[in-house]
Amino acid sequence: MNKExxxxxxxxxxxxxxxxxxxxxxxxxxxxxVEVHTITDKSSDHVEIVVSGEKDRLWEIIKWSxxxxxxxxxxxxxxxxxxxxxLQ
Numbered sequence: 001m002n003k004e005x006x007x008x009x010x011x012x013x014x015x016x017x018x019x020x021x022x023x024x025x026x027x028x029x030x031x032x033x034v035e036v037h038t039i040t041d042k043s044s045d046h047v048e049i050v051v052s053g054e055k056d057r058l059w060e061i062i063k064w065s066x067x068x069x070x071x072x073x074x075x076x077x078x079x080x081x082x083x084x085x086x087l088q
Contacts, residue, residue, distance in 0.1 A: 006081050008034075008058040010049045010065060011042070013076040025049065028064070032057050045075075055081070 015021075022039050025047075029036055034053030042048055051061065058081070065077045 003054055005052055006055050006058060006083060007037075007050060007052045008061065009080045009082070010051075010061070011046065011076075011078040012049065012065065013046045015045065022047065029061055032061050032064070034058065034061065 026036050026039060029049065029051055032053070034051045034057050037050040037052060038048070040048045051058065062077070062079050065079075
């Protein structure tokens with residue numbers, strides 16, 4: 001098991017840009033055992049989330065984000081890994 005910490009930047013497009021949805025996203029992502037650094041609105045249907053943690057846990061977040069959830073309607077998920085400290 002790889003215990004090296006990585007950062008993950010998720011760009012998510014869909015019906016997600018409001019206070020309650022971002023709070024729900026933060027709660028769900030933290031339940032994977034990672035640290036949420038930022039949740040930033042990019043446009044009316046696009047949010048960028050930067051998290052860090054063990055690579056295995058980050059892959060779990062990606063799998064979860066590509067599935068559908070009762071509270072989220074995601075159209076597109078783009079992700080990028082980096083060493084801790086590289087993504088700002």
